[in-house]
Amino acid sequence: MNYCSHCGSSALSHKMPPGDNRLRIVCGDCGKVHYENPRIITGCLPLWDGKVLLCRRAIEPMLGFWNVPGGFLENGERVEDGAAREVREEARASVKILGVHTIFTLTGFHHVYVHFLGELVDGRFGVGEESSECRLFAEEEIPWEDMAFQSSIFTLKKYFEDRKEGAQRAHLGAW
Numbered sequence: 001m002n003y004c005s006h007c008g009s010s011a012l013s014h015k016m017p018p019g020d021n022r023l024r025i026v027c028g029d030c031g032k033v034h035y036e037n038p039r040i041i042t043g044c045l046p047l048w049d050g051k052v053l054l055c056r057r058a059i060e061p062m063l064g065f066w067n068v069p070g071g072f073l074e075n076g077e078r079v080e081d082g083a084a085r086e087v088r089e090e091a092r093a094s095v096k097i098l099g100v101h102t103i104f105t106l107t108g109f110h111h112v113y114v115h116f117l118g119e120l121v122d123g124r125f126g127v128g129e130e131s132s133e134c135r136l137f138a139e140e141e142i143p144w145e146d147m148a149f150q151s152s153i154f155t156l157k158k159y160f161e162d163r164k165e166g167a168q169r170a171h172l173g174a175w
């Protein structure tokens with residue numbers, strides 16, 4: 001941030017506001033405190049016929065790598081609706097959200113991933129604009145070496161572990 005979004009001043013510096021316990025970006029002219037907090041990435045692992053649907057990224061970062069469909073939550077959007085929207089956009093598929101599966105904090109990048117499990121409504125899917133390929137994978141077919149993000153690896157591992165135990169629960173992870 002180079003300019004204050006409140007008054008346009010360039011007199012920004014890191015200061016600890018009264019009563020706070022962290023340095024914040026504070027405008028030296030209007031006094032506005034610009035808080036910076038983690039962003040939420042919402043996604044869904046779509047299930048169908050014993051397989052999971054993954055998308056190959058057609059965009060940076062990690063272009064060409066496989067991923068659980070997901071993206072930034074929009075303002076005013078429920079996190080579960082955002083997950084279903086991302087599946088629609090990236091895989092041209094409709095999912096019924098089954099429940100929260102993983103919450104994964106990427107501490108260094110200030111991102112929090114919320115991944116749901118979902119079931120494809122009719123088994124149909126395509127390839128969205130941000131994907132170069134979408135396909136269903138059985139557990140033994142997962143391209144573990146070509147996964148884009150730790151959050152997706154965590155989500156897949158926990159899904160297959162749970163399935164072996166016949167369990168469905170939410171998992172916390174971090175990297």
Ligand SMILES: [Zn+2]
Pocket residue numbers: 004005006007008009027028029030031032
């Ligand atoms: Zn200002």
